[in-house]
Amino acid sequence: xxxxxxxxxxxxxxxxxxxxxxxxxxxxxxxxxxxxxxxxxxxxxxxxxxxxxxxxxxxxxxxxxxxxxxxxxxxxxxxxxxxxxxxxxxxxxxxxxxxxxxxxxxxxxxxxxxxxxxxxxxxxxxxxxxxxxxxxxxxxxxxxxxxxxxxxxxxxxxxxxxxxxxxxxxxxxxxxxxxxxxxxxxxxxxxxxxxxxxxxxxxxxxxxxxxxxxxxxxxxxxxxxxxxxxxxxxxxxxxxxxxxxxxxxxxxxxxxxxxxxxxxxxxxxxxxxxxxxxxxxx
DNA sequence: ATTAATGTTCAGAA
DNA sequence: TTTCTGAACATTAA
Numbered sequence: 001x002x003x004x005x006x007x008x009x010x011x012x013x014x015x016x017x018x019x020x021x022x023x024x025x026x027x028x029x030x031x032x033x034x035x036x037x038x039x040x041x042x043x044x045x046x047x048x049x050x051x052x053x054x055x056x057x058x059x060x061x062x063x064x065x066x067x068x069x070x071x072x073x074x075x076x077x078x079x080x081x082x083x084x085x086x087x088x089x090x091x092x093x094x095x096x097x098x099x100x101x102x103x104x105x106x107x108x109x110x111x112x113x114x115x116x117x118x119x120x121x122x123x124x125x126x127x128x129x130x131x132x133x134x135x136x137x138x139x140x141x142x143x144x145x146x147x148x149x150x151x152x153x154x155x156x157x158x159x160x161x162x163x164x165x166x167x168x169x170x171x172x173x174x175x176x177x178x179x180x181x182x183x184x185x186x187x188x189x190x191x192x193x194x195x196x197x198x199x200x201x202x203x204x205x206x207x208x209x210x211x212x213x214x215x216x217x218x219x220x221x222x223x224x225x226x227x228x229x230x231x232x233x234x235x236x237x238x239x240x241x242x243x244x245x246x247x248x249x250x251x252x253x254x255x256x257x258x259x260x261x262x263x264x265x266x267x268x269x270x271x272x273x274x275x276x277x278x279x280x281x282x
Numbered sequence: 283a284t285t286a287a288t289g290t291t292c293a294g295a296a
Numbered sequence: 297t298t299t300c301t302g303a304a305c306a307t308t309a310a
Binding site (some may be wrong): 001 | 287
């Protein structure tokens with residue numbers, strides 16, 4: 001599920017162990033799974049990154065970016081079930097990739113990419129490719145940097161339901177299916193409300209709700225759902241799932257009004273959860 | 283035992 | 297141009 005808060009948690013978790021370190025090896029783990037989408041291939045990437053030092057680790061929307069000295073950047077996209085781990089994967093069978101770092105002694109320290117479904121991707125880009133492939137033409141502003149004015153301007157450009165618009169990474173980057181429902185519930189906006197018909201006060205509430213939900217979810221190290229897939233960099237569960245108001249709570253009473261059952265609808269082939277009482281269509 | 287659903291993204295079609 | 301559909305994959309729930 002990694003959305004913005006989960007990817008941010010991964011970045012913060014691996015950063016102290018990765019930044020400033022030199023790569024000693026990069027290899028495919030031997031697992032029985034179909035190969036990941038790695039471009040330009042594990043061997044080609046190995047040639048270009050071993051011996052290089054990681055100068056910076058950062059988050060770009062829902063991706064992890066490792067900048068290397070020499071100008072290349074490694075971009076990891078966890079998609080549905082990918083994890084960046086320093087230790088203790090949920091199982092050995094879905095370990096996909098290993099980066100070994102130079103330690104100075106005989107011991108080795110490694111960073112792993114684990115991915116149960118295997119939909120994750122890895123790319124090695126030059127700086128030019130990075131700004132081409134993941135620049136403003138492809139990705140909207142990060143959800144955490146969106147201003148109230150950004151929300152006004154960008155929502156005015158589409159008549160799609162606001163829930164669907166929140167998932168559009170060109171409109172705003174980082175929000176996924178889970179947090180879209182939680183944000184709209186806090187903002188008291190019906191998920192089917194047309195984005196370009198939101199009133200100024202609703203847009204103001206949307207801006208505040210995005211900030212609150214995402215920063216709180218980061219503070220709680222993301223959401224570990226019932227399938228237990230998501231973990232932080234040292235394989236501990238997130239805690240924001242305990243704060244969910246509507247997500248995956250169909251038919252249970254809304255935790256805000258404590259009365260009306262949470263309703264599940266399908267929009268753009270994705271589940272949306274909301275409280276018809278707290279989020280009127282207005 | 284099939285079938286549907288699961289957090290994401292993108293190519294290609296409508 | 298914008299929006300919708302299906303596919304990529306592995307696993308679990310129905």
